[in-house]
Amino acid sequence: MQLGTRGTVLLVDDEAMIRQATEKWLQMAGLEVISASSAEQALPYLSEDFRGILLTDVKMPGMSGLELMQVAHERIPDLPVILITGHGDIDMAIQAMREGAYDFIEKPFVPERLVETLLRACEKRSLMIENLRLQSNLAARSGLDAKVIGISPAIQRMKRELLSIADMDTNVIIYGETGSGKELVAQSLHEFSERKNKRFVPINCGAIPEHLIESELFGHEAGAFTGAAKRRIGKFEHADGGTLFLDEIESTPAHLQIKILRALQEGQIERLGSNQSIPVNIRVIAASKADLREDENFRQDLYYRLNVSQLFLPPLRERPEDVPLLFMHYVNQAASERDKTSRQLSTQDERILRSHLWPGNVRELKNIAIRYALDNRVGLADLINGQQSLIAFEDVDHKPLPLAIQVAAFEEDVIKRALERHQGNIKAVMDELDLPRRTLNQKMMKFGLNRSDYLD
Structure with a gap:
């Protein structure tokens, strides 16, 4: 062609x-x-x-x-x-x-x-x-390409940087929006490092109650506090020789940041209720949604201890060419796990995938792909529209998108729904939305909408 x-x-x-x-x-x-x-x-x-x-x-x-x-x-x-x-x-x-x-x-x-x-x-x-x-x-994908899927320049650049620092055995901070795949990248750093044969130990610092997180990280002796019936090994000790992944590290309480800094500086920890120092040899990978250097609640000395290397994960809306590839990966995976035939994308489905802004990033895409794979009766547009209310509750701390992007997304959705209701009848859409033909044509071209996709 x-x-x-x-x-x-x-x-x-x-x-x-x-x-x-x-x-x-x-x-x-x-x-x-x-x-x-x-x-x-x-x-x-x-x-x-x-x-x-x-x-x-x-x-x-x-x-x-x-x-x-x-x-x-x-x-x-x-x-x-x-x-x-x-x-x-x-x-x-x-x-x-x-x-x-x-x-x-x-x-x-x-x-x-x-x-x-x-x-x-x-x-x-x-x-x-x-x-x-x-x-x-x-x-055809293998190695890192099979694990971190994407062909866009932004994701290819990130993968090159990942491979260059994987074997450096330095602490790393990964920056990325909620749901962008920070833990997957941290796992990849571990698997392509010399520590790959040891443990990769993840912990979400923002998901553990403040009164429990110190015990989770450093462990405790029996009787160290009410309810501590027996000794418990913490994540630092459990990760010895391998990699410790501290997700949402920005939510760590100030008093605990001091203990993490000391553990990194001295290479040893103490369990709660014990005076014995335990040496640990770990690589720490931290992840954050926001720039830790600009966070006044985050200790700068800990920031500099962690910030030996950095990786930045681009959000899905900045790499639309990766979306169909990622989506089909999760569709195939879900179908294979349940012994089903993999569902194929239609032309309109692919347009919807590329035009959606994915505020929940890869996490949102994966959830929709699984549902798309398992229920042939539901269209992709309905799945995406139904997901928005979930994102609003799940991701309340997500930085709001710029007004222009939100307005454009709303405008596109209104035109799509009108085209669906009137089965591609342009005159009926013009009347409903009170738009001149030229304006409607320009907006349809802007959003990649094709009348033929909505014909009965």
Whole structure:
């Protein structure tokens, strides 16, 4: 498919005048056309590398259009094939559709209807190719690429930085929004380091009550406090030789920050209720949503002890090209775990994925992907819209998005819903939203909305 075209059509017709006229109509509609005067002449184009669709007359000297369709489907199983039929061939064309033809056009045909059918077929073909590309991309990944999925420049840069500091055995701070995958990156740092054969011990400092977190980190002796019936090994000691991941470290109480600093400086800890020092050899990876240097509640001496290396995780809204790949990864994973056939993305689904702002980042995407994989009855738009109320409660401390982004998201959603209600009827949408045709067209182009996706 050439750059700027709306698709590629392999046109097969033995009548030169019809073939030449059809070719001109299709080119005027923005389609790339490959012409052949016989089925035999068309066969060399039908290889695995062919990315277009097939439009063929049925009755031709030598190999017929039906025979050509059979050969085409043997080589490219899901290739959309549109048949051009005479008036007396309708029954035969209907039978051909049962055998896998995409559609048929009866002679004499209306050029506009032909073009509309071909564009739909090209879009379907493009979707098939994109799904195959995503599946192939996922299957070919290994090492860090299989663990931290993404092809965007931002995520590729982050992965290069990760590999460069993995073996440095220094403390690291990972910055990223809620749900962006900070623990996954911390695990990757551990797995690509010399400590990989030892433990990776994660703890969420913001999820543990203040009166328990000291015991969680440093452990305690029996009788150290009410309820301490027996000795408990803390996370620092449990991670000895490996990596300790302190998520949401910004929420750590001030008095505990002093003890963490001392443990890092001296390389030893004391359990609660004990005077015995215990040496520990660990690498600490901390994670935070906000810049710790600017946090007046966070000790600067601890910040500098941790901030030997830094990694920044870009939010999903800044890497939309990664979203379909990530989404299909979680869809395939959920389907495989439950022995189900993996559900494929539609063209509209992919547009929705790329245009959504993902305030909950990868955590939100994963939740929706699992539900999408397990329930074929629910559309992606409904899943995403239903997720928003959950995010509002789960992520109350998330930094609000800029007003312009929120307004654009709301505007896009209103137009989408109007298109769905009126099944792509532009005039009805204009009337409901009180918008001039030109303004509506501009907004639909801005948000990547296509009327044909909403036709009944």
